[in-house]
Amino acid sequence: MDIQKQLEGLHLENQLKSEEIPDLDLYMDQVIQLFESKFASSKRYEEDKVLTKTMINNYAKAKLFFPINNKKYSKEHLLLISMIYQMKSVLSIKDIGKTFEEMNQRVQDDDFDLANFYTNxxxxxxxxxxxxxxxxxxQEEIFETELDKDIVDDEYLKQVLLITSLTGMSNFYRRAAENLVDQLEQKGEHEE
Structure with a gap:
């Protein structure tokens, strides 16, 4: 199992930078094209879609971002959509909405510099x-030095063990994120 090769195939460095987003408003097809070109290497299967009209419409309906003007998406919309893209495989649409609710209001009130936040x-x-x-x-070092080689004695078993370990870690992170979303919701209830 070549961990370095696995890491290279993940394209972890692939983030949509603020400066890669045009300062002019884009139509939905242009937004989709931008995301497809930027994140194509991150797709698991060639036929997968990074972003679709249905996804964007569902995000808008769920109020994950503030309303668009004249069927065009501003740079701020694209910054939010980029963060939503990263979050959607872990959190529910409802949780993403809770997370961005106040931020969207701040952007609309002109009380928040989303571009600077996005840079962070x-x-x-x-x-x-x-x-x-x-x-x-x-993990690779643990496989080489700490595991019982009599039990984990072939590449298949090492790979299964790594898969179960990674999904376990993913679950820890998801649960921590959900807990933080719940705290946002509780904070909002106390302020009312």
């Missing part, structure tokens, strides 16, 4: 990618 988000994601790579290399 990208910095954090870059650090997270580096931490993940380090964690994966540590």
């Amino acid at each position: 988000y990208i910095q954090l994601m870059d650090r997270n990618a580096a931490s993940f790579e380090e964690h994966m290399k540590n």
